[in-house]
Structures are given as structure tokens and as C-alpha cells.
Amino acid sequence: MPELxxxxxxxxxLRQSLAGREIRGLQIRNDSILETPRRWLEKNLPGKxxxxxxxxxxYLRAELTGGFxxxxxxxxxxxxxxxxxxxxxxxxxxxxxxxxxxxQELLFRDPRRFGRIALTPYRGEELPRGVQRLGLEPAxxxxxxxxxxxxxxxxxxxxxLLDQRVVAGLGNIYAxxxxxxxxxxxxxxxxxxxxxxxxxxxxxxxxxLEEAVRWGGSSIDDYVHLDGERGRFQEFHKVYGKKGExxxxxxxxxxxxxxxxxxxxxxxxxxx
DNA sequence: GAAGGCCTGGAA
DNA sequence: TTCCAGGCCTTC
Numbered sequence: 293m294p295e296l297x298x299x300x301x302x303x304x305x306l307r308q309s310l311a312g313r314e315i316r317g318l319q320i321r322n323d324s325i326l327e328t329p330r331r332w333l334e335k336n337l338p339g340k341x342x343x344x345x346x347x348x349x350x351y352l353r354a355e356l357t358g359g360f361x362x363x364x365x366x367x368x369x370x371x372x373x374x375x376x377x378x379x380x381x382x383x384x385x386x387x388x389x390x391x392x393x394x395x396q397e398l399l400f401r402d403p404r405r406f407g408r409i410a411l412t413p414y415r416g417e418e419l420p421r422g423v424q425r426l427g428l429e430p431a432x433x434x435x436x437x438x439x440x441x442x443x444x445x446x447x448x449x450x451x452x453l454l455d456q457r458v459v460a461g462l463g464n465i466y467a468x469x470x471x472x473x474x475x476x477x478x479x480x481x482x483x484x485x486x487x488x489x490x491x492x493x494x495x496x497x498x499x500x501l502e503e504a505v506r507w508g509g510s511s512i513d514d515y516v517h518l519d520g521e522r523g524r525f526q527e528f529h530k531v532y533g534k535k536g537e538x539x540x541x542x543x544x545x546x547x548x549x550x551x552x553x554x555x556x557x558x559x560x561x562x563x564x
Numbered sequence: 565g566a567a568g569g570c571c572t573g574g575a576a
Numbered sequence: 577t578t579c580c581a582g583g584c585c586t587t588c
Contacts, residue, residue: 293582324571350583368583369572384572404571406583422584447565456584464582513573513581552566554582 294366294515296430296461297504298523299347302372305518306354307345309374310398313391314341315356322386325402327363327410327420336360336411337389349426349460360411363420367406369514373399403514426460430497433459439490442482449485450478450556453497462497465510465532468557470497472531477563478556479549503528531557 294302315337320330340356347353352372354362364372373379377390377397387400387409400409410420417424445452452458453467462470471478474493476485485493509515509523512533516522526533534546539559548557 295583365583367571368581370583402571403573404581404583406571408584451565454583553568555580 293368293463293465293512294370294509295350295463295466296347296501297466297525298509298515299350299352299366299461300505301509301523302518303345303347303352305374306352306372306398309396309518310342310354310391311345312342313394314339316390316392318390319388320386321381321388322405324405325386325400325407325409327408328412328414332414333409333411337362347461348423349429349456350463351420351423359413361413363408363410363412363423364400365408365422366515367402367404367408369404370400370402370407371514371516372518373401373516373520374518375399422456425457427455427457429460430462430501433494435491435494438494439487442485442490442493443487445482447482448478448551449476449480449482449493450551450554452482454554459497461501464554464556465512465529466497466500466504468532469529470500471556472558472563473500475563478551478558480564531559533557 318337323330340358342354343357344355352364374396376395379397379399384401384403385399386402389398412418450467453462473496476489476493504525507525510525511522512526530540531546535548535557536545539546539562542561544559544561546557547560548555
């Protein structure tokens with residue numbers, strides 16, 4: 293589940309290797325991952341140069357010459373890999389970019405095909421729909437405003453954290469890990485949480501994300517770095533994927549609950 | 565605010 | 577063989 297730290301890591305690595313490169317060609321092996329038509333990409337990508345690479349929410353953003361931007365969303369099982377050409381195209385490689393002046397090519401793999409690629413502007417839209425809807429980046433939230441916003445909502449806090457219109461880039465892993473570190477039960481109604489705990493949550497979200505970026509993200513199932521190496525933050529998870537194991541603080545077994553189809557893991561004693 | 569759908573590999 | 581994982585979207 294690539295979330296903010298995983299995309300941030302990839303953006304950094306891509307910047308190192310591809311910034312300034314000119315796109316030579318592309319190969320689309322599966323149209324189902326495209327959000328803008330194949331012909332739009334085929335017409336506009338070749339010859340463009342990568343000006344800047346960044347991230348917005350869980351979207352990777354490559355700004356190109358000519359005012360175009362290539363957006364990549366990894367979904368759940370998406371991978372971006374930089375390999376020497378001609379790269380072996382495994383069965384789930386849906387998209388490939390080649391560049392002038394380098395043997396390296398960028399591959400997009402995604403077994404489950406929840407990932408998406410878009411090239412904007414398209415039909416007057418500057419941003420993909422999913423990006424238009426995004427809320428503030430975690431680092432853009434001021435503590436006071438975050439607390440005030442959460443205080444007005446009746447939803448369960450975990451649902452709120454997963455809502456990309458609220459905090460862009462948070463997903464199941466980092467929402468669970470943040471709630472644990474803030475001592476908040478995932479099913480707690482947002483408006484009922486004391487302000488002191490909310491400001492703690494605000495701080496802890498930033499800290500967890502920063503730490504995860506420092507360790508190159510979490511590799512649970514599919515996520516890997518550009519070179520295929522695994523991230524290491526999973527080694528520091530306290531609750532995600534830890535059901536049945538003892539809480540680090542109080543030894544109580546970690547529990548999990550279902551919340552609108554999503555699993556939430558938490559310590560029943562430390563989180564309330 | 566909840567639930568179903570997309571999608572597939574791997575575990576039960 | 578069935579179930580589960582969960583990004584995000586649509587529908588109710």
C-alpha cells in the first residue's frame with residue numbers, strides 16, 4: 293500500500309536519475325490503467341523533457357516541458373522500476389518509458405491494476421480528478437486548524453484520516469501507526485477526542501511520516517524502491533499487521549476491527 | 565455514512 | 577474453493 297512516504301521516496305529517487313531527461317518513447321501494454329486516452333500520451337510524451345518530479349497526496353507528479361504533467365498513482369500493488377534496456381517485461385508490466393541518452397527505462401508494474409496513469413492538461417482539465425479532490429498535505433495543516441477541523445466532524449477518527457479530502461497521502465498503515473502513537477482508538481468519534489490528544493495526533497502524523505521517509509517507506513507486499521530494494525519502515529510498525537502480537541508498551545495483544553471494509557489495528561489498552 | 569465494485573495473488 | 581488485502585470511485 294504505497295502511501296505518502298513510499299511515493300516521496302520514489303519521487304526522490306526518480307529525481308536523482310531522470311530529472312532533465314528527454315522522453316524518447318513509450319509503450320502501453322494495458323489501457324485499463326490509463327486515465328487519459330492512449331493517443332493523448334502517444335502524441336504528447338515523446339520529445340518532452342522532465343523538468344521536475346514531485347508528489348501530491350499518493351500521486352507521483354512529473355512536470356514536463358510544454359506545460360504537461362504526467363501523473364502516476366500506484367494503487368495497492370503498483371511498482372515503478374528503473375531498469376537497463378531492454379528490460380524484461382514481466383506479465384504485469386503495463387507501461388514503459390524510454391529516454392534519450394541513457395539505457396535506463398522506467399517500468400510500471402501493477403498486478404492488481406488499481407494504479408492509474410494520466411497526462412494533463414487533458415480536455416481543459418489541469419489535474420486528474422483524484423488530485424482535484426485532495427485536501428491539504430499533512431505538513432500544510434496547522435495544529436490549531438487540524439484540531440478545530442476534526443472537532444467539527446462526527447465521523448470515526450480513522451475514517452477521517454483515510455479520507456484523502458482531509459489529509460492527502462495518509463493510508464491505512466500510517467493512519468493506524470499514528471493513532472497508536474497518539475493513544476487514540478480508531479473507532480473514536482472525531483468530535484469526542486480531547487484537544488490535547490488531537491494536537492498530539494497532529495504532531496505524531498508528521499513524525500511518523502518523516503521517519504517512514506527516512507527508512508525508505510514500508511515494504512509489506514509489493515512496494516519496492518526504483519531499484520527493486522525493499523523499504524525498511526515495516527520493521528518499526530507497532531500495530532499495522534501486528535494482530536495478536538503483544539503491544540510494545542503494555543503487552544496486551546493487538547486487536548483489529550473492520551471499519552467500512554478496511555482493517556484497523558490497535559492496542560485496546562493504550563488507545564482510547 | 566455504509567456498502568459494493570474493480571482486481572489478482574496468496575493464504576486458509 | 578473461498579476469502580482476504582485495500583487504494584479510490586460510485587451508488588444508495
